[in-house]
Amino acid sequence: MQQSVFDHMQQMGHEQLVFCHDPHSGLNAIIAIHNTTLGSALGGTRLWNYNSHEEAIVDALRLSRGMTYKAAISGLNLGGGKAVIIGDASKVKSEALWRRYGKFVNSLNGKYITAEDVNTNARDMEYISLETDFVTGVPEYMGGSGDPSPFTAYGVFTGMKAAAKKAWGKDSLSGKKILVQGVGHVGQYLTGHLIEDGAIVYISDINAERVKQTADKFQNVKVVDNNKIFDLDIDIYAPCALGASVNTETIGKMKCHIIAGAANNQLEDENVHGPMLIEKGILYVPDFLINAGGLINVAAELETYNKERVMGNVLKIYDRTLEIFDLAESKNIHTQQAATLIAEKRLADIASVKARL
Ligand code: NAD
Numbered sequence: 445m446q447q448s449v450f451d452h453m454q455q456m457g458h459e460q461l462v463f464c465h466d467p468h469s470g471l472n473a474i475i476a477i478h479n480t481t482l483g484s485a486l487g488g489t490r491l492w493n494y495n496s497h498e499e500a501i502v503d504a505l506r507l508s509r510g511m512t513y514k515a516a517i518s519g520l521n522l523g524g525g526k527a528v529i530i531g532d533a534s535k536v537k538s539e540a541l542w543r544r545y546g547k548f549v550n551s552l553n554g555k556y557i558t559a560e561d562v563n564t565n566a567r568d569m570e571y572i573s574l575e576t577d578f579v580t581g582v583p584e585y586m587g588g589s590g591d592p593s594p595f596t597a598y599g600v601f602t603g604m605k606a607a608a609k610k611a612w613g614k615d616s617l618s619g620k621k622i623l624v625q626g627v628g629h630v631g632q633y634l635t636g637h638l639i640e641d642g643a644i645v646y647i648s649d650i651n652a653e654r655v656k657q658t659a660d661k662f663q664n665v666k667v668v669d670n671n672k673i674f675d676l677d678i679d680i681y682a683p684c685a686l687g688a689s690v691n692t693e694t695i696g697k698m699k700c701h702i703i704a705g706a707a708n709n710q711l712e713d714e715n716v717h718g719p720m721l722i723e724k725g726i727l728y729v730p731d732f733l734i735n736a737g738g739l740i741n742v743a744a745e746l747e748t749y750n751k752e753r754v755m756g757n758v759l760k761i762y763d764r765t766l767e768i769f770d771l772a773e774s775k776n777i778h779t780q781q782a783a784t785l786i787a788e789k790r791l792a793d794i795a796s797v798k799a800r801l
Contacts, residue, residue, distance in 0.1 A: 449501060456509050460555075461501070464548040469540040471529065473548065474500055475556055476508035478524040481795050484554050485525025486580065486743060487511040488561030489545070493532045504528045506687070510708050511739070514732040516787035517764065518757070520743050525556045533563035542568050546575030554578050559592065559742045562628075562686070566590050580742035589745045589754075592738030596706055597633030599737025599758045601641075603729045604680060604704035606765035611701050611727055618642030621678040623668065623700075625649075626685025627658040630706040630735075634684060635662055648673050649685070674698055681705070688712040690728070695720050704729040711780060718778030729765055730783035736761065
């Protein structure tokens with residue numbers, strides 16, 4: 445990392461970065477708290493085998509900032525935070541690791557509330573909940589709301605339909621060729637909705653088992669080699685793996701009209717790739733808007749959980765997507781910028797409300 449951690453925090457507006465280490469369980473975690481203007485910083489814990497500690501820090505910083513915007517644009521009274529645990533998911537998971545991590549989360553007294561993310565699940569949250577109340581996404585049999593992925597997937601489906609309405613005048617995805625990159629938790633649920641709506645679905649994943657599972661479950665899907673996904677002539681690209689898949693190289697190859705997917709931080713550099721997508725005529729649904737369904741669901745766990753109310757809030761992604769397209773057009777800016785403006789306005793409005801008696 446060429447810049448210091450504090451340089452990064454200052455540039456991205458972070459409040460706090462917490463490093464957690466436990467030699468007994470092998471835990472190495474970073475909790476990033478971006479902004480608590482709207483409330484406690486809620487965001488999942490990602491378990492990933494990062495190539496370096498710097499890569500893990502940057503991921504935590506970028507992901508937690510995205511959570512601030514996600515909560516703000518979704519009308520939630522929550523701040524933005526996220527945690528990463530460094531390690532190989534197939535090796536490091538243990539009761540001791542999760543419970544020790546739970547103690548670290550607890551030590552922040554509710555300033556940070558955790559949930560699932562890539563490579564973590566409701567069972568892991570159950571262990572964490574033994575040591576702290578500041579955890580959501582715990583299993584339904586414990587009174588929690590369980591896996592947030594179905595809600596995220598439904599939100600992505602909803603935002604994608606809004607984009608189709610904008611691009612083609614109607615929101616049916618019937619007959620549209622759609623690539624789902626990454627058929628993990630969200631990607632699989634999304635595939636189901638797309639097939640039900642009559643889309644022609646292509647899937648890719650670096651995990652052969654996940655590809656097989658999905659192809660067995662939905663016999664109409666077409667499997668694509670990971671290295672050939674951008675050779676496909678498709679209507680919609682749905683990134684549901686990891687971030688930065690929309691970059692100079694991939695945009696150069698893309699033959700789609702819409703990008704609408706679940707992954708966080710899809711644009712490698714929004715200042716470069718936002719304008720590049722406009723130039724190429726590709727309609728991009730901002731990631732922190734379209735993938736908010738899971739956050740909306742786990743946030744409801746902090747109140748009296750009501751699934752119908754959650755679904756009602758997830759469906760609001762449709763109108764918000766159209767509102768952002770309109771703002772982007774009227775201001776001649778890219779859609780990620782338009783979504784950021786709306787989120788920042790709410791943050792400033794509520795900060796002003798809170799500053800007064
Ligand atoms: P997951 O780990 O269950 O699935 C991700 C899948 O992507 C895995 O099957 C993995 O093998 C695959 N993958 C990784 N790199 C790939 C690559 N280069 N090419 C193709 N496939 C690749 O995760 P998930 O919960 O389904 O989340 C997917 C994405 O959506 C993540 O970026 C996550 O941060 C984001 N997201 C998830 C939720 C949620 O509710 N789960 C909410 C908001 C955002």
